[in-house]
Amino acid sequence: MTSAHDIAARVAAGSSATTEVETSLAAISQRNAELNVFLYVDEEGARAAAHQVDERIARGEKLPLAGVPVALKDNLCTEGIPTTCSSKILEGWRPPYTATVVERLLAAGAIPMGKTNLDEFAMGSSTENSAFGPTLNPLDPRRVPGGSSGGSAAAIAAGMTPISLGSDTGGSIRQPAALCGVVGIKPTYGLVSRYGVIAFASSLDQVGPFAANVADAALTLEVIAGHDRMDSTSLPETSPSLVAHLKDGVAGRRVGYVKELVDGSDPDVAAAVAAAVEVLRAQGATIVEMSIPELQLGLSAYYLIAPAEASSNLARYDGVRFGLRVDGDDVAGMNEATRTAGFGAEVKRRIMLGTYALSAGYFDAYYGQALKVRTLTINAFQKAYADVDFLIGATTPSVAFPFGSKTKDPMAMYLNDVFTIPSNLAGDPAVSVPFGRGEANLPIGVQLLGPGRSEAGLLAAAQVLEDAERAR
């Protein structure tokens, strides 16, 4: 598929956006029935939006994403268009408003093609937890695309759209990006508005882009980032300049090669990271081998903090105002029947975990303790960043795994996020960039992590790896 940069350039030069939309629709119709990437394709809306983009270009507007088809994870609110979070409890619900990130894409001339599949309420690492069936990995349909933003990653891998949006609470952008062989960015917490993003764990959730290349991902992030007064946790600054810094390289940069971000991964993954480290060294970076033991504590802290927040965020799905309602004898009975029928097993598991962690008598031992570990993680990163500019490690312990291989054991599934979770706890940015191939010739993701607001530097490093990968 043509890159977002090239599409925007030719549409700006007078080529019709309708052509781009039809190309995308054709790619979607070719494989969506097989792969289950999109839960909803907005053909009419996309065609209408293409006409509008053409008109705006004719009027002389400068649109950074003119005519670029984009896929939206189905936890982003879109006015009048079904938004389900891949849950039965929201089946048929059409939001009366649109998420800020989607508004910004529209303002930039991008064309939403529809809504992509995810693990229910973004809880999972394989899209197997979707109430509407799993998404298959376009590179090998017997394997998972990762999750929770599996649909948005697969949309890129299948060539359906050049860019897409996902959300990352514990790795939900980076992990599927790695498993699908695309670029994924988890931005600094607060860089991208959460208004209209259906919450999983509010203090960890962050929206970010997927793309087939670093430059398109950077451009998309530039469009969606920047202060939003509708989100109180939004950072005050305007969107950073990223694309302009993509050729900055890594010469003179100090890079931490972190033991805990590789340990436990398969040999093919570890080898890819080692190769990436050599590329950076060859390009003038100083490599500092380091150990940050606190990062190993992240997983357990995350599986208390995220479910605790989720147990509260998901309370509103009570059958009273919107979505599914199953009648009961009284209000409490109706609440219970609705939630029993509407939520899947993983969502119920996490609501119970989180409710327990916040309960009187257990709060200090679980949630309170997890917050302390979160502080430890933040401090450990800060200490590391006093010495190095950014860190490198694996995104996931393995390449894409077969369906059903981890569904019996929640812990095995949770361990898939062990390398990605620390960035969410710290609120720091991280990028997954495809580098090398592993088992069954499947792509491997290398992860670059930096301190808050270091996106420009991280993406420049990712560009170095992408250039090296292309040259091989």
Place this chain on the structure above:
Amino acid sequence: MSLPDGWEMVIGLEVHTELQTKTKLFCGCANAFGADANSQVCPVCLGLPGSLPVLNEQAVELAMAIGFALHCSVAPSTFHRKNYFYPDMPKDYQISQYDLPINSNGYLDLPDGSRVTIERAHLEEDTGKSTHLGGSGRIHGADRSLVDYNRSGVPLVEIVSGPDMRSAAQARAYAAELRGILIATGASDGRLEEGSMRFDANVSVRRPGAPLGTRCEIKNLNSLRSLQRAIDYEAARHVAILEDGGKIRQETRHWSEDLGETSTMRTKEEADDYRYFLEPDLVELSPSIEWQDRVRAALPPMPAERRATLLTIVSEPTSAQRDAVGVIVDLQLDRFVLDAVAQGADAALAIARTSNEIAAGIDSLANLSLDSFVTTLQLEASGSLSATQAKTVLAEVLATGGDPVAIAAARGFEQLASDTLSDLVASLVEAHPDEWHRFREGDEKLAQFFIGQVMKATKGQANGKAVIAELNARR
């Protein structure tokens, strides 16, 4: 009502007041009472998926104003989520301040000189309003429930007192004084009947000097009268149980105004576990010192200070005048009285007429201009109108907005010119020498005889006090 000898009441109050902001606490919806059901709502106050709260600056400002008026310290504060399921609470959690409130450690001095400590005054959001149809009218057993979310997200400040009050009357006085302060700060309209203020009372009893007894909380009292009655009832209930050798069970109770009694809502064991945790969608609230100073400097005088100011216009206030001044400040009429006195009205008359006649006609206050008020009082003070006539004129000005002089004339209250009265009295004294003699010797009853004669001669147009003054002048 007081408890039997040897028992003491201990009362603490939690007062919820709706803030008079233009918009709700976390969204741009209008904060307005009485609109069509579910017409003042948006994704945020409906708790729709993906919506986020944004704190209202005006609400913070009013909360700080309340804090400063109650001598609290303002400190950096945070918001928590209080989690429980209820249909009129759209997110199934309430955003409320918890361990770090915006205001803490203040006090309120009552008119009787007692001091009640204020533990905290914190911000939180209101819920929607449920109406249960059929069955008992409460949620259990109702056929259907209707929910209006217009009130959902309306800003509230909860003011928590220490357990410092020792009688229901004192608790009532505290609530009344607090109401005056909330109105003075502009934070609340103080309309109890619209639910702008709601009271929860924590009541226990003990032997004087003993440790605090087990308390019960009476929820959602919405008038000063209910507050006082419910506390008296509850304390008496405790004493009866304890004197019978029983124990008080800590619980939340409901007050029935019709039955005049409290009943169990839920026991301590049934209490929800609210699973409070820091609201991740909001950041710490740290009003700058400059902002705090601006709010503090803009605070108008509070009721206690206004009562004191008003009392300075009478040299030796009687207890009736002290009460009257309380009524006047309560009705926000103190400025009016001070202005009237500044324009030449008699202070004692202004206080008396305002706390009685104007208070009675307060709903049509708009009809009474300051000039009309001053003119009426001056006519009364000069003896041109009798007290009764002045009250009648005042009532009519309030009712119709007419001119007091014209009303007096139309009612035939045309007073006698003072030299006319003087001539008349002179001729009556001449005509009734015996009576005059007895009056001069000190028989005050004879004054009434002369007044009667004057009234007869003037067909009731004269002022009794003016007649007495005229007689005394001749003694």
